[in-house]
Amino acid sequence: MTDVARYLGQGLFYALFFLPIVYLTHQPQHQHLPEGMAELKIAVRHAGATIGECTDVQAGVYTPLPGNKQRPQICPRERSPLQLELLMDGKPLYLATAFPSGLHDDGVASIYRRFTVPTGRHKLQLRMNDDVTVEGYPWVLEEDVDLQPAQVMVASFKDGFRLQ
Amino acid sequence: MKTLLKKGFNQLDSLFSKVFTPAWNPMYQLGALAFFYFWVVAVTGVYLFIFFETSISGAYSSIEQITVGQWYLGGVMRSFHRYASAAMGITVTLHLLREFALDRYSGPRWFSWVSGIPLLWLLFASAIGGYWLVWDQQAQYIAVLTAEWFDWLPIMVDPMASNFLNESTLSDRFFSLLVFLHIGIPLALLLGMFIHIKRVTAARSNPAKGLAAGTLLALLAISLWQPALSQAPANLDVAVTKVGLDWIFLNPYPLINSWGPGQTWALLVGLSTLLTVLPWLPSRRPKQTPVAMVYPPDCNGCGWCLADCPYEAISMKEHDYKPGHKQSVVDPDLCVSCGICAGACPSSSPFRHVDELTTGISIPGLHIKELLSLTETKLRELDVGVPRIMLYGCDHGSVVEGMQSNNVATISMPCSALVPPAFVDYVLRQDLAEGVLISGCCEGDCYHRLGNTWMDQRFAMERMPMLRTRVPRERVRLRWLGAQGTRELGRELIDFQQQLAENSADVDLLQLQEVGND
Numbered sequence: 001m002t003d004v005a006r007y008l009g010q011g012l013f014y015a016l017f018f019l020p021i022v023y024l025t026h027q028p029q030h031q032h033l034p035e036g037m038a039e040l041k042i043a044v045r046h047a048g049a050t051i052g053e054c055t056d057v058q059a060g061v062y063t064p065l066p067g068n069k070q071r072p073q074i075c076p077r078e079r080s081p082l083q084l085e086l087l088m089d090g091k092p093l094y095l096a097t098a099f100p101s102g103l104h105d106d107g108v109a110s111i112y113r114r115f116t117v118p119t120g121r122h123k124l125q126l127r128m129n130d131d132v133t134v135e136g137y138p139w140v141l142e143e144d145v146d147l148q149p150a151q152v153m154v155a156s157f158k159d160g161f162r163l164q
Numbered sequence: 165m166k167t168l169l170k171k172g173f174n175q176l177d178s179l180f181s182k183v184f185t186p187a188w189n190p191m192y193q194l195g196a197l198a199f200f201y202f203w204v205v206a207v208t209g210v211y212l213f214i215f216f217e218t219s220i221s222g223a224y225s226s227i228e229q230i231t232v233g234q235w236y237l238g239g240v241m242r243s244f245h246r247y248a249s250a251a252m253g254i255t256v257t258l259h260l261l262r263e264f265a266l267d268r269y270s271g272p273r274w275f276s277w278v279s280g281i282p283l284l285w286l287l288f289a290s291a292i293g294g295y296w297l298v299w300d301q302q303a304q305y306i307a308v309l310t311a312e313w314f315d316w317l318p319i320m321v322d323p324m325a326s327n328f329l330n331e332s333t334l335s336d337r338f339f340s341l342l343v344f345l346h347i348g349i350p351l352a353l354l355l356g357m358f359i360h361i362k363r364v365t366a367a368r369s370n371p372a373k374g375l376a377a378g379t380l381l382a383l384l385a386i387s388l389w390q391p392a393l394s395q396a397p398a399n400l401d402v403a404v405t406k407v408g409l410d411w412i413f414l415n416p417y418p419l420i421n422s423w424g425p426g427q428t429w430a431l432l433v434g435l436s437t438l439l440t441v442l443p444w445l446p447s448r449r450p451k452q453t454p455v456a457m458v459y460p461p462d463c464n465g466c467g468w469c470l471a472d473c474p475y476e477a478i479s480m481k482e483h484d485y486k487p488g489h490k491q492s493v494v495d496p497d498l499c500v501s502c503g504i505c506a507g508a509c510p511s512s513s514p515f516r517h518v519d520e521l522t523t524g525i526s527i528p529g530l531h532i533k534e535l536l537s538l539t540e541t542k543l544r545e546l547d548v549g550v551p552r553i554m555l556y557g558c559d560h561g562s563v564v565e566g567m568q569s570n571n572v573a574t575i576s577m578p579c580s581a582l583v584p585p586a587f588v589d590y591v592l593r594q595d596l597a598e599g600v601l602i603s604g605c606c607e608g609d610c611y612h613r614l615g616n617t618w619m620d621q622r623f624a625m626e627r628m629p630m631l632r633t634r635v636p637r638e639r640v641r642l643r644w645l646g647a648q649g650t651r652e653l654g655r656e657l658i659d660f661q662q663q664l665a666e667n668s669a670d671v672d673l674l675q676l677q678e679v680g681n682d
Contacts, residue, residue: 001182009183014382021250022390026408030418032305039403043326101321112315112323114308150403154329164330 038119038147042126044111044157048080048100049131077106080132084111086155087125093117119147126161169265174648177606186607186644188375193608194259196371199357200379201252206350208245209294212238213347216297218339223299224397231393243387249291251383253412256287264442266611272363272475272498274443279360281440286353291413293346297339302414304328304398305407309420316425330400363498365474366614453529453578455499458492462511463524465490468628469505472581474613478505478525492525502612503527503582507619510629513586530577532584539587542573543596551598551664554591555657556583560611561604562645562653572657573597580604581615585622585631588640598664599639603653606646616644638667 001009033039054075057063063070079100086094094113101107123144127137141161147153154164173191180189190197215238217226230238260280263269269277292310296303311325327333361367370376395408409417420428460483469492470478477498483489492505506512506526514521514536523532539554546552547570555574557564564574577583580602588600602619610616621627623642631640641660645652 006183006185010188010378013180013183014378017254018247018251018382018386021247021254021412022386024411025246025250025392026395026410028411029406030409031406032418032421033403033405035405041325041329043323043329045322045326107321110321110323110326112312112325114312114325150405152330152401152403156329164332 033116033150036119036149037116038149038151038153040115040117040124040147041152041154042084042086042094042111042113042115042156043154044082044084044098044128045108046082046128046130046157047108048082049133050076050106051078051080051132052076077104079106079109080130082109082111083129083137085125085127085137087127088117089123090125117147119149119151121146124155124163126155128157128161166265166267169261173262173265174646177609177646178648181606184375186609188372188378189606189608190371190375191258191262191609192606193368193371193375194255194262195361196368197375197379198252198255198259199369200371200376201248201255202350202354202357204248204380204383205245205252206354208241208248209350211241212245213343216343218343219336220299220334220339223297223339224394227298227394231391235391239391240384240387243390243392244383245294246392247383247386249294250410250412251379253287253291256284260284260439268611270443270447271500272477273500275363276360277443278440279356281436283353283356283360285436286349286356288413290346290350290353291410293342293349295410295414297342297346298394299339299398300395301398301404301407302395302409304400305404305409306414306417307398308404309417313420313425313428316429328400334400363476364613365476453501453527455496455501456494456503456505456525456527458494458525459522460484460491462509462522463491464510465492466510466628467492468508468510469525472504472508472614472618474502474504474615475500494525500612501527501529502579502615503530503577504579504612504615504618506532507579507582507584507622508629509584512584513629514590515586527578527582530582535575535577535582536587536590538575539573539591540596542575543591546571546573546597551661551668552596553657553660553664554597554600556580556600556602557653558604558611558615561606561647562643562650563647564603564653566650567654567657571661579610579612579615581612581619583619585629589632589635592635592639598668599641599660601641601643601657601660603643603645603656605644606649607644609646610644616642639664 054073056073057070081100082098084094084096084098085092093115096111096113098109098111099105100109121144123142126141128139129137131138139157139161141163143163145153145163156162156164177189177191180191184190186192212230215226215230217223227242231242232239263277292306296307308325308328311323311328314320315323315325327338361369416428416432419431456477463483465480465483467480467490470480475498477495479493479495480490481493483491503526506523509524512523512526512532521533521536526532543552543554550571553572555564555567555572557574557576558580559576559578561580564576568574583602591597591600604616605611607616618627619642622629623631623640625631625633641656643653643656
């Protein structure tokens with residue numbers, strides 16, 4: 001093989017190696033969200049109610065601390081898990097239970113979920129229970145929304161649900 | 165599957181050797197090419213970092229400014245950065261497949277194989293981090309999916325994805341963290357690459373200059389022709405619909421979305437685990453033969469075997485009973501019984517005045533004494549009258565067994581570098597054969613890494629033990645044609661016989677003339 005043929009061959013091989021690289025670094029395009037769909041995200045980060053009552057420290061119980069340094073009450077640390085329901089147009093879309101973080105179950109509980117939903121008008125219902133001693137859902141949001149194509153709607157929680 | 169892969173790589177090796185020459189053959193230096201691409205990415209990355217702004221609005225605009233405002237330098241640098249990293253991904257994948265296909269991942273080679281697996285993760289993490297920094301539609305897509313992917317792990321207290329809910333939840337500090345990761349992870353990758361080749365003697369981390377130059381030229385050409393560009397800027401208030409993906413590095417992402425994070429973790433971790441344990445899984449690999457043994461009475465502590473061992477399996481210690489002398493020690497965990505050490509030992513010389521050939525180091529599977537005995541026996545069985553040839557071959561290169569004939573004796577061994585140069589001298593001086601032909605793996609791609617390189621150097625008198633000057637070079641040939649070059653070796657053998665016959669006729673004629681003159 002002559003030098004010229006060899007260098008031409010090398011050029012061909014470089015092209016065969018790099019052309020697919022050039023193509024594959026941005027093509028073929030990937031359809032992530034189908035046409036006519038929107039995204040609904042739920043992001044809740046909330047500390048549930050503590051489980052159990054605080055109890056008074058009874059007088060006369062032995063303690064090594066002087067009176068002014070004693071806590072008047074002993075309170076439980078464990079928190080309630082969060083129970084969340086999402087309904088769309090009356091149909092359940094998501095049901096989740098999030099447990100508190102921390103070794104003593106005394107931290108916040110977190111829920112995150114992303115949904116792909118059809119665009120148009122929908123009735124959203126969000127319900128959450130953050131206290132095991134209470135029946136039903138103390139936190140509720142019901143709202144009619146009109147979702148546009150590729151819109152991102154976020155349902156978050158801070159002293160109540162809100163949609164953004 | 166492995167056999168098919170092996171055949172494919174053998175074909176490619178042969179084709180590339182023709183076009184690039186063996187010295188520039190990219191298939192023989194895939195690891196070195198990966199190092200080269202890493203340095204290209206590192207140097208261009210430093211330049212890009214100078215102009216990069218670590219903020220939500222600044223990230224995208226600063227990269228646009230680099231790409232468009234200074235297309236002639238910054239734009240080219242960005243394209244080099246992107247295409248070299250993609251080329252590194254492909255090269256590393258080919259490197260892994262080739263080492264697997266050619267059975268170079270088990271035995272003492274397990275360390276390089278296993279240490280290479282985390283490098284794949286680090287390489288992918290480096291590349292993904294880079295795409296993230298651009299903060300365009302693709303970055304938004306991978307940001308959300310990466311966060312959701314990691315949130316699946318039970319280690320996350322707060323969902324990482326909460327940072328990418330919408331535009332209001334994103335902060336500038338996130339980009340500072342990304343830059344830190346995009347520098348830190350490649351540095352960890354570099355450290356890992358160093359560890360990866362730590363056990364390898366004379367590891368090749370630089371490709372041939374011609375190959376490096378050609379690669380840079382090709383990178384420049386594609387950078388000017390198709391510069392790397394950003395997509396539309398990210399906007400977390402609007403979901404990504406259609407996105408251009410880098411399928412080389414971002415191929416798991418569509419899986420995260422369609423299969424879910426858990427299954428994707430299972431697939432990738434499962435695949436990595438399978439690759440990690442591969443060296444210990446049962447396979448049809450040839451069984452490991454007993455490792456090399458040192459014979460202290462014949463070891464003079466010269467250290468030639470230490471210098472030639474491709475696996476760093478030999479070290480030196482105080483001699484057992486020669487005070488002030490050194491003695492070789494073989495690490496059985498690292499030795500692969502290639503026999504290169506036996507070929508390097510100065511004691512492996514048939515010219516020594518001993519009743520029975522002994523040597524300082526040898527492999528039990530084919531002791532140097534047996535090799536000599538086999539050589540003598542086989543050559544004495546050949547017909548006299550036609551040029552006789554001693555053909556030594558290796559078990560991984562051209563198949564020599566079928567070339568045995570009335571005037572050709574063949575011996576195959578774990579590595580051709582097991583043949584001490586003194587054997588060639590001996591065979592010719594004792595008139596056991598008219599020529600010696602040594603074959604083996606492809607030039608630059610020895611199964612035992614350095615066997616044919618050492619042989620070339622020994623015969624060119626550049627490395628000890630050397631082939632002595634008195635050996636007529638026209639009666640000795642070294643041919644590195646590999647497994648796919650068996651036919652070519654057959655033709656080479658015929659050519660060698662003809663040449664030896666012509667030489668012999670010339671000598672006869674000369675002798676006749678001398679007799680006539682007398």
